[in-house]
Amino acid sequence: MNILFKFQKFIxxxxxxxxxxxxxxxxxxxxxxxxxxxxCLECIGVG
Amino acid sequence: MKNKNKRTIIQLIAAAFTNGYIFGFLQNKIYTGNTKVMCVPGLNCYSCPGAVGSCPIGALQAVLSGRERKFSYYVFGIIMLFGVIFGRLICGFLCPFGLIQDLLHKIPIPKINVPKDIDRPLRYLKYVIAVVFVILMPIFLVNQFGIGSPYFCKLICPVGTLEGGIQLVSTNEILRSQIGFLFSWKMGILIVVVVLSIIIYRPFCKYICPLGAFYGLFNRLSFYQMEVDTKKCTGCKACERQCKMNVEILKNINSAECIRCGECKDACAFDAIKSGYKAFGKEKK
Incomplete structure (x- = not known):
């Protein structure tokens, strides 16, 4: 578990x-x- | 140069880089090149005439609302990649809408500190919005053909209205002829967010932004980490008084609410706050 914690960022x-x-x-x-x-019509508030 | 000034310069460069298609602004068109296959790290509408990349939140909804796929490995992968490298450093340094809110907050009128009783529960709103409007509604609220809508972009997000809607609608007669209640609704949201940003520091980031909610989950797990040197810290809490995101720095410096602006570092007279890239997690004892 310790090793998993140590390498969590790489995982x-x-x-x-x-x-x-x-x-x-x-x-x-x-x-x-x-x-x-x-x-995107929805994004600009038209569609 | 103070961290604050450096940050503003980086924010301006990032915003210019993200919206680098100048012809789009001049010709009232959006960029249609292949770079839009990639998501930019910050919240930046792909219907902004200058946008050269895709908004991660818009892209996520675009895939989820389609008929074929109900999970997006591609966009979740990109969000995770940005999250694990930067965490919410993106909110503090790279997000164009964060910059807009920062600039609005510089307008010299009295500011409001939202009382803790209201602020604390409201912080969870962005997680609810992320789950409901960005994930669940585009998947399950579909038409007879099985196609959904990007509900966050459609009903809540003021970025598209500000960055794309106002210019495109005002210069395009066909678009102008189609506007109705939705445009008024989104303009209303935009006005509220703009006014609130002047008196409250980054209200959109604190309470609404689903992208900030996703990145916040990675603050503890990202390669970029903040750290308090307990040998140098005197516990004066000058950093916490300076923090506009109201992070309890001495208790939890890598809180999901921290946008890593670094103002706490400037405030510390004892140089007790460090930040930078760390490859390995601390071993549990």
Whole structure:
């Protein structure tokens, strides 16, 4: 447990990088891009 | 140079960098390049004409509200990555809306200190907003096609109205013809947040911001850490009197509410507060 505690930052760093890779494989980044390159009507208070 | 002045310079550079597409402001259009696949660390609407990256909160809702995916590894991964490297240092140094609130608070009129009885419970509101408006509503409140909406952006967030809405609506006739109650509602929220920011320090960050809520969870776990040197500290609490986020520095310097602005370091006459990157956690005894 002590070792886990000592390396907790690196563990979280590893999980976050793994999540990003899984997200890219699931093409979530394309969903983000698709939304971000159009004016978000909800965000600006129109839609 | 004092930490406070250095911070303002870094905040200005970060805001300029995040909104670096100057043609967007000149031509009343938003940037459509591939850099928008990446999220910026702070709260910055991707419908701001200058935005070159995506807002993490907007991006999270964009994925969650879609038909195909009900969890976003990509955006949670990015938020975790920023969180574990910086914690809420992002709120203090890199968030453009944090800078706007800081500048508004510099307007020289009397300030209000929210009483503890009201302040304490209100701090939990941002967690409720993060869970309900950013995660649950976009997943479960969907139309007949299974598609949700970015409810936080739509109903609460004043950043899009300020950074994108006002300019785009005032210069685009088609958009102007479509505005209705929602625009008035969001303008109302924006006016309230602006007025409150003048008299209360960073009310949006303290009580509403879901991104600050997520990053706050990482304050204890991030590589960037604050520390009180107990050998040098005299317990005078000059740091706590200086802290505008009302953090109990001597008890919990890496509190989820600390935006790591470093004003406590400036206030300490004994140089007892340190901050910086630490690779390993302290071993439990």
């Amino acid at each position: 979280i760093l590893g999980i976050s990088l793994a999540f990003i890779c899984i997200g890219v494989l699931r093409q979530e980044h394309l969903a983000v891009l698709q939304k971000a390159v159009k004016i």
